[in-house]
Amino acid sequence: xTTLQPINIIGAGLAGSLMSVYMAQKGYxxxxxxxxxxxxxxGYLGGRSINLALSVRGMYALQETGMLDEVMEFAIPxxxxxxxxxxxxxxxxxxxxxxxxxxxxxxxxxxNIALMNLxxxxxxxxxxxxxxxxxxxxxxxxxxxxxxxxxxxxxxEQKASLACDGAFSAVRYAMQKTPRFDxxxxxxxxxxxxxxxxxxxxxxxQMEREALHIWPRGNYMMIALPNPDGSFxxxxxxxxxxxxxxxxxxxxxxxMAFFEAEFGDAVxxxxxxxxxxxxxxxxxxxxxxxxxxxxxxxxxxxxxASHAIVPFFGxxxxxxxEDCAVMSECIDAYAPDxxxxxxxxxxxxxxxxxxxxxxxxxxxIEMRDTVADEEFLFRKKVEFMLGRTFEQYxxxxxxxxxxxxxxxxxxxxxxxxxEILKELTVGATSLEDINLEKAExxxxxxxx
Numbered sequence: 122x123t124t125l126q127p128i129n130i131i132g133a134g135l136a137g138s139l140m141s142v143y144m145a146q147k148g149y150x151x152x153x154x155x156x157x158x159x160x161x162x163x164g165y166l167g168g169r170s171i172n173l174a175l176s177v178r179g180m181y182a183l184q185e186t187g188m189l190d191e192v193m194e195f196a197i198p199x200x201x202x203x204x205x206x207x208x209x210x211x212x213x214x215x216x217x218x219x220x221x222x223x224x225x226x227x228x229x230x231x232x233n234i235a236l237m238n239l240x241x242x243x244x245x246x247x248x249x250x251x252x253x254x255x256x257x258x259x260x261x262x263x264x265x266x267x268x269x270x271x272x273x274x275x276x277x278e279q280k281a282s283l284a285c286d287g288a289f290s291a292v293r294y295a296m297q298k299t300p301r302f303d304x305x306x307x308x309x310x311x312x313x314x315x316x317x318x319x320x321x322x323x324x325x326x327q328m329e330r331e332a333l334h335i336w337p338r339g340n341y342m343m344i345a346l347p348n349p350d351g352s353f354x355x356x357x358x359x360x361x362x363x364x365x366x367x368x369x370x371x372x373x374x375x376x377m378a379f380f381e382a383e384f385g386d387a388v389x390x391x392x393x394x395x396x397x398x399x400x401x402x403x404x405x406x407x408x409x410x411x412x413x414x415x416x417x418x419x420x421x422x423x424x425x426a427s428h429a430i431v432p433f434f435g436x437x438x439x440x441x442x443e444d445c446a447v448m449s450e451c452i453d454a455y456a457p458d459x460x461x462x463x464x465x466x467x468x469x470x471x472x473x474x475x476x477x478x479x480x481x482x483x484x485x486i487e488m489r490d491t492v493a494d495e496e497f498l499f500r501k502k503v504e505f506m507l508g509r510t511f512e513q514y515x516x517x518x519x520x521x522x523x524x525x526x527x528x529x530x531x532x533x534x535x536x537x538x539x540e541i542l543k544e545l546t547v548g549a550t551s552l553e554d555i556n557l558e559k560a561e562x563x564x565x566x567x568x569x
Contacts, residue, residue: 125149126496129264129282131292133157133255134230136424136441137285138236142186143449145245146284152277153246154266156253156286171315172354173232173344174333174435175225176522181443185449191235196225196245197347203332209386212331214345214501217516218508219466222523223331224435226346254286257295262419281459282420283448284286285441287408290426296416309406309431309485311341312367312467313358318390320351327390328353342366343384355391358406358485367403406431408478418459421466423448428474434521436477440528444470473528476507480532499543499549506552507541507560514538516566525563537567 128144130137133155142149157163175196176184185187200223201215216223240246255274256265262279284292297304321327326347328334334345334353341360345353360366370376373395380388388394409429414422424441448466463476487497507514517535520526526534541563545555 125240127152127280129154129277129280129547131264131284131428132286133233133237133248133250134285134287134424135233135236135438136281136445137241138233139182139186139188139442140283140285140423140445140448141240141246142188142236142243143445144452145240145243147449147452149245151240151246152249153240154249154252154254154264155279156269157250159248159250159485160230161237163382165190171229171436172348173227173229174346175227175232176435176439176444178436178525179439179442180225181525182446185446186239188236188239192227192232195231195349196227197349198223198225198331199333200331201333203329203334205334205336205384205386207338207383207385211329212498213329215505217519217523219523220506222519223332224522226333226347226348229438254291257282257292257420259295259299259416260565262416279419281418283423283464284420284426284474285423286426288329288425288429290422290458292420293422293426295410295416296413296420296422297411299416302411302413304411305409307408310360310362311358312361312403312405313356314367314398315356315401316357316391316394317354318345318353318387319392326351326353336387337382343387344559353390353568355387361403366369370398406484410475410478412467412471414471415463418463421448421463427467427470428478430474430478430481431485432481434477434481434526436481438475440474441476443473443525457464476528477521480517480528480535500546502552503546503549503555506555507564511561511564514567534568541567 127150130141130151130153137153140524144151149304163198173189175192180189183192191372200220201213204212204214229412237248241248241447251269253269254264256269257263260266262282264277264282265274266277267274282292286292287372296302318327328345330347334478336343341358343355345355347353362368370379376398377394380394407429408431411427414427421445426439428440430437430440447469451462451466455465504516508516517531517538519529519533543561545560549555
């Protein structure tokens with residue numbers, strides 16, 4: 122019987138823990154190193170959004186590893202956007218023509234811990250918490266580590282390593298020093314801050330439970346996702362500087378005046394608004410792109426380490442989980458030729474990672490601004506009608522969230538869809554004005 126070589130995984134977040142399960146289920150010994158303390162004993166300190174939107178791509182990977190049923194126990198379905206205007210009026214926009222299709226609000230911490238528990242239950246997996254990866258020797262593939270509790274420094278001998286250590290990856294930083302390594306990071310002029318709508322007096326949800334709530338205000342917005350305990354996690358996406366910005370809200374009076382004017386219906390639901398506003402950090406929003414993602418047969422970057430994106434399409438976790446699923450397929454096809462495994466993986470994923478990064482940036486504009494625009498809303502109604510009328514017509518959102526069509530293909534379909542919608546809505550003011558024969562001809566010509 123052939124002994125499988127041990128695999129190193131750097132980072133025990135969502136991607137690292139899921140990848141460790143994939144590897145262990147194939148029989149590989151796995152050593153997973155995490156710079157944080159064990160969140161199951163020290164508490165979960167993610168530092169980022171505590172809610173994530175789980176959709177088909179992520180669900181596929183969880184299903185493959187046998188985790189989906191457990192995760193669904195603490196996931197809340199969201200069937201569309203609930204828009205709140207400045208007067209508190211509500212408008213619901215379904216995500217799909219199929220009433221059964223939805224995305225799910227899940228707790229980052231609960232999901233991470235569930236994955237850790239499954240991985241650690243496997244004899245192939247060894248977790249090492251409080252272990253920081255300081256450097257990788259690119260010539261040998263050796264990892265230079267520090268046990269942050271004892272202060273001991275040590276070296277992990279070369280094996281194939283999977284770097285799942287996040288947007289500010291130590292492994293990627295070492296790779297950036299190699300010739301012809303492309304790297305870029307782009308920060309938005311926006312930050313985000315989290316607030317909480319607690320459950321009602323009897324533990325009830327104080328807003329519609331099965332929706333992602335959005336307060337679109339043109340240059341900024343607030344969103345809210347439901348939690349199983351009846352609460353909502355709100356996130357304010359707001360400019361750092363300017364007339365209406367984090368910098369401008371420098372007194373309690375200005376904070377309250379701003380929220381009451383812009384998010385008046387939410388203010389009574391956030392009893393600890395000022396306390397949370399002051400205590401919770403203002404976090405940044407960055408898009409990171411790089412290439413190559415791999416180094417020979419030594420290391421591959423996965424998830425945010427290779428393609429951090431802004432959260433406005435709800436695909437950060439789903440894209441990372443899809444990375445894991447594709448890496449698993451490449452291992453099945455080509456291991457133990459790790460050079461081919463890694464190279465095939467990056468070629469399959471790079472174009473798609475760039476596409477979802479672009480779509481996430483574009484969706485920020487849509488969510489904060491155009492969702493409240495009359496022309497946009499009308500086109501959405503037309504798009505919904507086309508989806509109900511023509512089976513082959515699907516919105517870009519449906520393709521991204523409810524299918525595993527490559528992100529790059531979904532991006533191009535979105536461009537085509539917009540061209541069709543623009544042509545159909547010229548001079549139209551109602552759905553009765555839409556020429557369905559023309560629509561069918563356009564769809565056949567552009568989509569097939």
